Amino acid sequence: MNKQSLIILASLLLSPLAMAEVVVIGHPAGPDSISSNQVRDIYLNRSQQLPDGQKARAFELPEGNSARSEFHDKVTGRNDAQLKAFWSQQVFTGRGQPPEEQGNAAAIKARVLSTPGSIGYLDAADVDATVKVILTP
Amino acid sequence: MRIYFRLAPLALAIAAGSVMAQSSDEAVAQMQQQLKAMQQQLNSVNNDRVRFNGFFSTGYSRASNDAGFDGITEETSVADQSLLALQGTFDVTEKSQAVMQLVGRGSEDWDPVIEWAYLSHRPTNNLQLRAGKMRLPFFMYSDSLEVGYSQTWARPPAAVYDPVAIQSYVGADATHTLNFDGSSLTTQVFTGFTEEEGNISEVELRNTAGLTLGWTDYVWTVRGIAATGETSINATRLAAIAEANGLQLVDGQAILADEERGNFFGIGLGFDDGTWQVISEITRVEVDGKFADTDSAYLSVARRFGAFTPYAVIGWVESQDNDEREAAFLAQAPSGAVVPAVPESILNTRRDEYSVGMRWDITPGVAIKADITHVRGFEDSAGGLNPAFVLTSDNDSTNVYTLKLDSAF
Numbered sequence: 001m002n003k004q005s006l007i008i009l010a011s012l013l014l015s016p017l018a019m020a021e022v023v024v025i026g027h028p029a030g031p032d033s034i035s036s037n038q039v040r041d042i043y044l045n046r047s048q049q050l051p052d053g054q055k056a057r058a059f060e061l062p063e064g065n066s067a068r069s070e071f072h073d074k075v076t077g078r079n080d081a082q083l084k085a086f087w088s089q090q091v092f093t094g095r096g097q098p099p100e101e102q103g104n105a106a107a108i109k110a111r112v113l114s115t116p117g118s119i120g121y122l123d124a125a126d127v128d129a130t131v132k133v134i135l136t137p
Numbered sequence: 138m139r140i141y142f143r144l145a146p147l148a149l150a151i152a153a154g155s156v157m158a159q160s161s162d163e164a165v166a167q168m169q170q171q172l173k174a175m176q177q178q179l180n181s182v183n184n185d186r187v188r189f190n191g192f193f194s195t196g197y198s199r200a201s202n203d204a205g206f207d208g209i210t211e212e213t214s215v216a217d218q219s220l221l222a223l224q225g226t227f228d229v230t231e232k233s234q235a236v237m238q239l240v241g242r243g244s245e246d247w248d249p250v251i252e253w254a255y256l257s258h259r260p261t262n263n264l265q266l267r268a269g270k271m272r273l274p275f276f277m278y279s280d281s282l283e284v285g286y287s288q289t290w291a292r293p294p295a296a297v298y299d300p301v302a303i304q305s306y307v308g309a310d311a312t313h314t315l316n317f318d319g320s321s322l323t324t325q326v327f328t329g330f331t332e333e334e335g336n337i338s339e340v341e342l343r344n345t346a347g348l349t350l351g352w353t354d355y356v357w358t359v360r361g362i363a364a365t366g367e368t369s370i371n372a373t374r375l376a377a378i379a380e381a382n383g384l385q386l387v388d389g390q391a392i393l394a395d396e397e398r399g400n401f402f403g404i405g406l407g408f409d410d411g412t413w414q415v416i417s418e419i420t421r422v423e424v425d426g427k428f429a430d431t432d433s434a435y436l437s438v439a440r441r442f443g444a445f446t447p448y449a450v451i452g453w454v455e456s457q458d459n460d461e462r463e464a465a466f467l468a469q470a471p472s473g474a475v476v477p478a479v480p481e482s483i484l485n486t487r488r489d490e491y492s493v494g495m496r497w498d499i500t501p502g503v504a505i506k507a508d509i510t511h512v513r514g515f516e517d518s519a520g521g522l523n524p525a526f527v528l529t530s531d532n533d534s535t536n537v538y539t540l541k542l543d544s545a546f
Contacts, residue, residue, distance in 0.1 A: 037319070046355065047316065048262055055262070063501055077411060081444065084501040088545035089287035091190050092224060093280035094236050094257065094267070 021124040022070045024135040025109070027116050030054060034119070034134050040075050042119065044086070045096045050117060058099035059108050059120035067105070067123040074137040168193070168221060172546065188226045194285040195219040195243075196506075196541030204535035205523035206490075206512050207295050208336070216243030218541065220283060224253070233258045240283065252283075252305060263316070268309040274325060274349050275301055277360055277405040277418055285543035289414060289448050289496050291508035292539070294435035296452030296490050297418050299521065301401070303340045306331040320354035327364075337374045342366040342399065358407035368399030368424050375466065375479065378525060384468035384478045391466070393484070397425035414439040414446075429456040429484045431521075444498045452490035453514075454521060459485045483528070486521040489514035494539075502546055508539040 024039055031052045041047035042056045050056045061068040063080045072078055078086065087098040102108045105126035112120040113130060127133060172191050196218040198209045208217070224238040238253035255269025272279045276298060281287045308329015315322045327349075331342040347364030370393040379386045403420040419434040431454055439448035462485060468478030494508030512520070513534035519527045522535070 044355075046321065080501040081498040081504075082411070084545065085287055085498075085504075088190075088192065088284055089281045091226075092192060092222075092238070092284045092287065092545070094226075094253070094255075097188055097226065 022067050022074065022121050022137065023124045023127060023133045024071075024075075024119060024121045024137065025112055025127075025131045026050075026119045026134040027112055028132050029116060030119070030132075030134070032132075032134060036075055036135065036137050039119065039135060039137070043072075043076055043099060044078075045090050050119070054117040057115055057118040059111050059115075059118060060099040060101045061105070061108065061121070062101050062103060065104075067121065071121045071137070162215075172221070172223065186228045189223065190226070190546065191221070191223045192284050192286055192543070192545040193221045194283075194541060194543045196291070196539060198537060198539040198541075200538075201536040202530070202532050203523065203526045204512070204520070204530075204532065205526065206510065206535050206537050207292060207299070209537050209539075214243075218539075219243035221247070222252070222283065229256070232260065263314045265312045266309070267312075270305055270307050271310065271327075271329075272304055273301075273306050273331065273345075273364075274310075274327065274347070275362060275364065275401055275403060276420070277358075277407065277416070279304075284545065285506075285541065286502070286504055286545040288543075289439045289446055290437070290450065290492070291494055291506040291541045294418075294437065294450050294452040294490065294492070296433045296454040296488065297420050297435050300420075300422050300429075300431045300433060300454060300486075302335040302338060303331050303333045303342065305333070306342065306345060308345070320352065323349075323351040323353075325349045325351075330366075334373075337372065338393070339371040339373060341369040343369075343396070347401070353407075356408065356410050358405070358409075360403075360405040360407075362401070362403045364401045366399050367396045368394045368428075369396055370394040370424070370426075370428050375483070379466070379468050379478050381525075382478070384470060384476075386478065387467040387469060387475060390468070393428040394424050394426040397428075399424040412441055414441070414448075427462060427481060427484065429462075429486050430458045431456050431486055435490075439496075446496040446498075448492075448494050448496065450490070450492040450494075452492075454486060454488055456484070456486040456518070459518075482517070483519055483524045485518040487514060487516050487518045488512055488520040488522070503542070503544045506539070506541045506543065508537075508541070510537045510539070511535075512537070 031050055034051055038051060042058050048056055090096050102111055105122040108120040108122050109131055112118045195215060197215055198213050198218055200206060200209045200211055203210045220240055220242045222238055222240040227235040229235055234257045236253055236255055236257060239249045240252045241247040241249045253271060255267045255271055257265055257267045259265050278288060278293055306329040308327060310325055310327035312323060312325040328346045330345060333340050343366060345366035347362060349362040351360040372391045372393050376386045376391045400423040403418060405418040408415040416437045421432050423430045433454035435450055435452035437448060437450040439446050462481035464481050465477030466479045466481060467475050470476050490510055490512050492508055492510040494506060497505045499505060515527055515533060
């Protein structure tokens with residue numbers, strides 16, 4: 001086994017630990033911080049309110065996105081199949097609609113920036129000067 | 138926006154029309170494809186104000202005999218277990234919505250039926266008012282009764298969910314949610330009327346009023362309901378049984394309740410920590426008159442292992458007023474004489490149900506379920522099943538095998 005393949009193997013083994021950190025971002029005029037429980041409640045349709053009383057609007061990354069898995073693993077504790085089953089019940093009982101999905105981190109940034117009361121999440125590596133990080137779960 | 142209202146029933150009609158021409162499996166796959174494409178198209182038009190969702194189920198059930206548990210016999214077909222629904226949610230204003238749900242069932246030749254059609258208004262974050270056609274909230278899973286994908290089971294436990302034949306009402310409700318730190322209390326009051334024609338009977342509920350209370354900390358759920366209404370029941374199947382034997386029931390004999398007081402009570406308990414899911418409901422149906430008053434209950438335990446969720450359910454239903462049915466329904470014989478034709482005890486009900494099954498989440502949005510249900514303990518009753526079979530055959534049990542595919546999109 002040459003050196004290069006050893007490095008690849010090592011990085012494969014390490015990859016779960018090296019998983020990117022995910023951060024929750026908010027609209028610039030929204031609250032400066034939010035608790036993990038408050039984010040969970042918004043993403044699981046238990047609350048429609050931000051800590052400052054504004055009506056909350058959440059954005060979500062698509063299924064299969066690694067930042068999405070990381071976020072739900074840490075915040076809601078639900079996998080994609082469980083989320084789908086949960087939202088199907090909410091939708092078909094008229095209790096609400098799932099957070100609107102945006103294709104990628106750039107789209108989430110743009111939507112959160114332009115939507116008052118909104119929150120979203122993305123990979124910490126995608127954070128730049130335009131976003132306001134309100135929680136690192 | 139008006140165009141979507143017109144598009145939705147049309148789409149369902151088109152999808153249903155093509156079914157007739159093809160084998161069920163192909164048709165089902167194609168229909169799902171079509172709906173998905175349509176849903177994407179519609180949702181891309183205006184993401185903010187209109188949303189379309191759908192759910193779909195198909196499957197195969199076979200019973201060991203013709204006792205007819207959940208309507209399943211030795212000859213049940215795929216179409217009988219299939220349904221397709223399309224739901225449109227239209228934001229009228231920031232606080233108001235119109236919701237419409239169309240369901241086409243294979244057992245009804247896919248004729249689309251409007252199951253929900255209501256306007257909802259949220260004057261505050263914690264209060265929701267609705268008016269229109271909605272599900273009667275008798276059970277914990279009433280609202281999502283037909284959304285198989287949202288349930289662990291292949292079917293809701295029949296002992297509790299079947300004694301009430303009616304599912305919807307036209308009326309209004311108000312739901313208030315009180316949020317505590319980490320839990321919430323939901324109070325719902327509702328009122329309205331129902332007129333539904335089932336396979337067994339025609340049921341009418343007037344001046345219905347009810348209250349539900351639910352508390353949850355998102356792991357534990359406790360729920361209670363009490364409802365009352367003026368109930369009329371015409372047992373059309375009873376008349377059919379008599380007729381099959383060459384007898385004509387005397388007028389009014391099949392009327393089991395004529396604007397009688399009917400009450401419904403239920404309590405439910407749920408536990409779901411993401412790994413274990415335990416659910417139990419206990420219900421009581423009381424109607425003055427000959428109609429059977431039943432008590433019923435079930436206990437369900439499921440455990441998630443990744444994509445697999447095995448479950449086990451035990452259920453029980455028993456009529457509580459058998460002593461009120463010791464006479465017979467009167468019929469006119471061909472000779473013109475009035476004779477006792479069918480013993481009233483035919484309405485007595487008792488049975489136990491045991492189910493084991495497995496839910497397999499193939500991919501988010503699609504689940505396959507396999508279920509075996511064993512039903513016994515009829516004693517001297519018809520068990521709430523097909524009396525012509527249960528009371529005359531030597532079988533004292535029935536087994537029902539089900540393989541089902543549920544999807545939501």
